[in-house]
Amino acid sequence: MKFSGWPDPGELVVGRVDEIEDFGVFVDLQEYDDKRGLAHISEVASGWIKNVRDHVNEGQTVVAKVLDIDQDAQQIDLSIKDVNDHQRKEKIQEWKNEQKADNWMTIAFGEDIDDDTYGTIAEELLSGFGSMYDGFEQAAIHGTEALEDSDLDDEDIDAIVQTARENVSVPYVKVTGYVDLTCPDSDGVDAVKEALQAAEGNGEVSEEIDLDVTYVGAPEYRLEVQAPDYKTAETALEDSADRASEAIADLGGTGHFHRERNTDEE
Template sequence: MKFSGWPDPGELVVGRIDEIEDFGVFVDLLEYEDKRGLCHISEVASGWIKNVRDHVNVDQRVVAKVLDVDESSQQIDLSLKDVNDHQRKEKIQEWKNEQKADKWMAIAFSEDMDDEQYAAIANELLANFGSMYDGFEQAAIHGTEALEETDLSEEEVEAIVQTARENVSVPYVNVTGYVDLECPTGEGVDVIREALQAAEGNGEVPEEIQLEVTYVGSPEYRIEVQAPDYKTAEAHLEESAERARSVVEQHGGTGLYHRERNEDDE
C-alpha cells in the first residue's frame, strides 16, 4: 500500500536513493505515490562531506526524517543524519510488516480488488490498529472479536480473520506461577481435583490462551500460561490460581499463590 497524500514534518520515511548530485541526493519515497524528496549534502551525514558518493549509493534503501514539506512547490526536504540506528531498524521492520500486510490483503480479497475497496478496508485497519499489519495480527490472535469495533462487513471480517490465521506468525510469551492447595477433609482428593479443573478454566479459557496445570510435589502445583503478551498472560495466571484457591477454601481447605517454586521441592 502506498499513501496518496504527503508525509508530515518529523515523520520517518523509507526511501530509495534515486539520484546523487554534488549538492545532495534525491530519494524516492517508497511509502508514498509519486513522491520524491531531496536530502541536502549537509543532511546526508554528520561532519564535513567531501564527496556524497562516499556515504550513499544509487538504489540504496534508506530511512530519512522529513524536515519540511512544501506542497505548492512539490518539495520535500529530508535528513539522513537525523535518524539513529534504532529508529532505522524499527522503521524498516515496520515497512516490511506493511508489505506483508499488503500481500495478505491480496490473499483475503484477491489481487483484482479495486482501489476503492482496498482503501476503505486499509483505512479501517489503520484507524483502529495503527497499521494494517497490527490489524491482521490482532485478528489472528482474537478472531472476529478483534474487529468488532470496525465498520467492516461480516464478509470482510471473515476474510481477514481466515487469512490472518493462515499466514500471521503470532508472537507469544510464557509465564509460570505456583499454587499450594491443601484440603484436610475426607473429600480432600476430590476437592483438589475439582480445584485443578477450575484452575484450567473448565474449558472456558479463550482459544488464544494456552494454560496448563501440572503437579510438582504435595501440596504444590505449577501453572503455565502462554499468551500474546505479558499483561494478558499474567492476568490469566492469577485468575487460574484464584479459581483453584476459591474451590479449596469453599471446602475448608487453603490455597496459596506464589511465583517462585518452593525450595523444599527442588
C-alpha cells in the same frame, strides 16, 4: 499500500536513492505515491562531506526524517543524518511489516480488489490498530473479536481472520469458550468441582499451553487458552470442554460447550 497524501514534518520515511548530485541526494519515497524528496549534502551525513557517493549509493534504501514540505513547489526536504540506528531499524521493520500486510490483503481479497475497496478496508485497520500489520496480528490472536468494533462487514472480517491465522506468526494466540455444567443430584456441587478439575487437565496439560478456568455465573464457566499457535489453542480449548462434559456426564449431569457468553440472564 502507498499513501496518496503527503508526509508530515518530523515523520520518518523509507526511501530509495534514485539520483545522486554533488549538492545532495534525491530519494523516492516508498510509502507515498509519486513523492520524491531531497536530502541536501549537509543532511546526508554528519561532518564535512567531500563526495556524497562515499555515504550513499543509487538504489540504496534509506530512512530519512522529513524536515519541511512545500506542496506548491512539490518539494520535500529530508535529512538522512538525523536518523539514528535504532530509529532506522525500527522504521525499516515497520515498513517491511506493512509490505507483508499488503500481501495478506491480496491473499484475503484477491489480486483484483479495486482501489476503493482496498482503501476502505485498509483505513479501518489503520484507524483501529495504527497499521494494517497490527490489525492482521490482532485478528490472528483474537479472531473476530479483534474486529467487532470496526465498520467491516462479516464477510470481510472472516477473510481477514482466516488469512491472518494462516499467515501471521505471533508469539501466542488466545482463544476463549464457555461450558455450562449442571448436575441435579444432591451432590451436584461436588460433581461440578470434579468436572472443573477435569477441564483444567488434572495437572496434565502441556507446558506450552496456559489454560485458565473461571466462574462466570451459574451454570457457566469460562475456558481461556493461551498457546503458541491457533490450532494448538483451539484443540486445547475443545479438549478442556470435552473433559468437563464427560466428567460431569459420568456423575449424572450435563455439560454444554459454546463459544459466546450467555447473556439471557443479564
